[in-house]
Amino acid sequence: MERVATYIILLLIFSINCVSACPELCRCSGHTVSCPDSSVIPDGIPQDTASLSFVGHLFTNLPSYTFVLHKLHNLELLQIEYGNLEVIRPYAFHGLPRLNLLHLRANNINLIDPKAFDGLSRVTILYLTENKLQQLAPRQFDGLSSLTWLSLSNNELQGIAPNAFSGLGSLKSLYLRNNHITELTTYQSFSGLRKLSLLTLNSNEVLQHIGNGVFSQLGNLEKLELGDNQISAETLNESTFVGLQNLRLLNLNENPLSTVPEVAFKAIPQLHVLYMSKTELKFIHPGAFQYLPNLMELTLDKNYDLYGIPQDSFHTMPALQVMKLSETNIKVLQADIFANASNLYHLSISKARLSKINPGVFLNLTNIHSLDLSNNKLTSLPSDIFASIPYSRSLKIDLRNNPWVCDCHLPEFIRSTNKLYTTTQLQKIFTISKNPPKCMNPPNLASTPIFTVPLSNLTCTPLSSSNKTDKKVIYITIGCLGSVVAIATIFAVIVFWKKCKQNKLSESVRFGSQQNIIPIDDDVSVHELNVSNI
Template sequence: QSLFLINDEIADIVKNTFSGFSDLHTLGLDFNNLTHVKKSWFTGLTNLHYLSLSKNKIEQIDPGCFKNLPNLHLDLQHNLLQVIDPVWFSGRRYLSYLYLGYNKAKIEDIEENTFRDFSFLTTLGLDFNRLRHVKRSWFPFLQGLSFLTLSNNKIEQIDPGCFNNLPNLLHLDLERNLLQIIEAAWFFGHSNIRSLYLGFLTLSNNKIEQIDPGCFKNLPNLLHLDLQRNLLQIIEAAWFFGHSNIRCLYLGYNNIRSIPFNAFQNLNILDELSFLTLSNNKIEQIDPGCFKNLPNLLHLDLQHNLLQ
């Protein structure tokens, strides 16, 4: 069963309003004027799985507010939250989806152990905030996380081994931040973990000028790598050392001027690459045979360059 009270200018909810709705599965309270989320609102909602409170004016949330809501998918996007307080979620072990993006007040940091009880969390959205430093201490308990978006922040720094405690992370979105270098240590620093499950990595629209050699070797399942709209000037085979599974590589909208013969020369790199885009660069020269070590390449995009 579902109940949607959307765009009704609701500013508060009377205690126990939903106490007789024990079979309610979905509750939508979007586009209202709620400022304070109270624990008393959710009494009796033992079967609630989807709660959307997006596009309100929420600044305050009661401690343990979501404690008795099992397997919850929680949307708190587009509010006025400035911090993520662990007490909101105390006793809340089975949260599966949490969206905290687009907060107008902009979250700038996350307290250590905020997600301590979130071992069942699969999706975490922290986009469109003011995060600057992604810390390893944020993620020690998120063993089940598969989708993490940190796009549209102001991220300049990522701790070594930051993602090592996310063994099931499939999709990592770091688009539209202020990163200047991709460090190999992000993916394997200070850890005994030999490889990560990551399949989709988005780093477009940053200020990336440098990529560490062998940066992706601990990501054997990486299929999709987006490096568009950065400040890369060259392509180096060393970036992909030890990696052969990438299918789609996006290098458009950079400052690449030439593609040398050895750009993809090393053996056993990019053997599975089928889609390569180099459009909207400043490419004037492509050396003969530079793509010969890409045996499965099906789509090559060189539009909008300076080739004659």
């Protein structure tokens, strides 16, 4: 019993010591310590702490050797977030040999000494998001030799100094979106990033210029995000993406391109995904995609002024699987536009102004599973338009919200489609969200699903004799009115011309009398003039 009592007493003493080891105003749980709203780095932090956070802190400066005396040799995660921190001095994180994750987001950091991260050779992830950094100095991140993930998004960066990322040979992901970077002019901006696979520069709203070969040192880059900037077609040339031999995804969404230059993608033939939505495209050069034989996904949607696409634009992309052309101004699909797109899986041309699809457009789309033609201006379709599209359980063809005219121009299409698919298959293929395509006209068939209308009802009402007579009268009336208007116009011109001529003659006579010169009119002979002056 005495031994048990001794154990209990020792346990209580140990518990009291543990409790007392937690600094005032901090919360301790196991190896985790949280000190919200702290104005300093407090003394007495347990030395076995693995996770330490200062969320909502009040201190503005991290001096050199801030953590050395705390002997936090087991610390793996340090969070200093959503506070007032402004300046990080050199060697500020010395004494944290096992630190792996460093979160410094949502502060007011505007100055980081290039030696601030010295000694953090084990850190793999660094958050510097949502601060007020304006510049990156050369070798800004010295000491972070194991860093694989770095976020500098939502700062005020205006530029990147040459060799700013030198020493980050292990970095794989770099986030620079939502800054104020205006231009990238030299390859040294990203020198040393030999393992980088993801680079995001989205939403640098003033980024206009990208110099030739800027990305040439990024041979392992797989994803390049350049969306929502001010990049124009003049910026893109055959040297813009040189050196990116492993690039798989390129995002150019929301840039004012207006067109696609012929050689823009010459250096990246291995590209798989190209995003060009909302890029103000009006024209696509016929050879714009000729260097992209491995492209699998192409998005050109939300280019509201894109009126048409050269017929052979997609012929050099046999690997294409996904294409988005929705919300454009395309009115007609030419017969051979998808001639070499046999691997196309998803095609979307919804909310465009499509009014005509030529026969044979989808002839080679034998692998299509999703075809969206909804919300256009289609009134009918060629009879065998879907003849080469085999039925599959995942096949969906969206024809909704088009002004279908259920008259004598539609039966051949209905008859052909009924031969391709059974009634059950038709319902599965063409019914989207319980809503099949429906007739808009004639009024007696409005809102009737087009595939349920009896073929005998798909007729065109011939003109009655009275209607023909009325039309003839209208045409004759229009012709007569046109003739009257023409004659009246000619008469008015002649009267105006004679009046002008008489005015000119009067002025000439008046001027001649003043100078004792007799004007000669084309209709008056010299003889008559001599007689009148005797």
